[in-house]
Amino acid sequence: SQQGEEDPQALSIQEGENATMNCSYKTSINNLQWYRQNSGRGLVHLILIRSNEREKHSGRLRVTLDTSKKSSSLLITASRAADTASYFCATGGDGSSNTGKLIFGQGTTLQVKP
Amino acid sequence: NAGVTQTPKFQVLKTGQSMTLQCAQDMNHNSMYWYRQDPGMGLRLIYYSASEGTTDKGEVPNGYNVSRLNKREFSLRLESAAPSQTSVYFCASRLYSADTQYFGPGTRLTVL
Secondary structure: OOOOEEEOOEEEEEOOOOEEEEEEOOOOOOEEEEEEEOOOOOEEEEEEEEOOOOEEEEOOEEEEEEOOOOEEEEEEOOOOHHHOEEEEEEEEOOHHHOOOOEEEOOOEEEEEEO | OOOEEEEOOEEEEOOOOOEEEEEEEOOOOOEEEEEEEOOOOOEEEEEEEOOOOOOEEOOOOOOEEEEEOOOOEEEEEEOOOOHHHOEEEEEEEEOOOOOOOEEOOOEEEEEO
16 A cells, blocks of 8 residues: 655645645654656656655755655646656665665646647 | 667557566666656656666556666557556656666657
8 A cells, every 4th residue: 555645735836935745654664755757758867855854955956855744745846837746755764674665655746838 | 878778769558458667878888767747746766776686666666567678778668558547758867876867768658
């Protein structure tokens, strides 16, 4: 079964605005990752945050993690038309076996209008 | 580096036919994964190979088999395709010491 849910399922904003996507999960995790998928393409890793971190930045991306609420958010600042894509959160961490398995959310589809 | 490559890009099968999806990576990664992506469902893990010589079931393994041919290659076989296997299939790989996965471009499979 899916680990959690992403909210909203779809988001449409104007270029220059900020976009916020949320992800909730169910089990204990070691890390949470965000991936982007352009239409018809494979997923590309954006950013990873570990369970002992609360916030992380990478360029225009800001990720927060609240392990007490089992939730994360991805903020894209000053969005561009090129940010139009689907965004997925994925949780990892399965103890000592280190299989690297990830459980993906259902994704948020972001449209940035020029 | 080509990264993760998948063949074919598109495939149409009839119910009951068999086929093998190929995946290769040139990043010297240890672990490899097969996912399927259906509309509104995100990605679901079919099978994975944590290291060369091992394979294990993921969330949705029924109807599939895998082979970790060597460190570079990980194939997914559908022995008797069913319409429910219509999906986009992604292969991914990971270096053992890291958590990030690298994805191939996908194979779009339609089963009639």
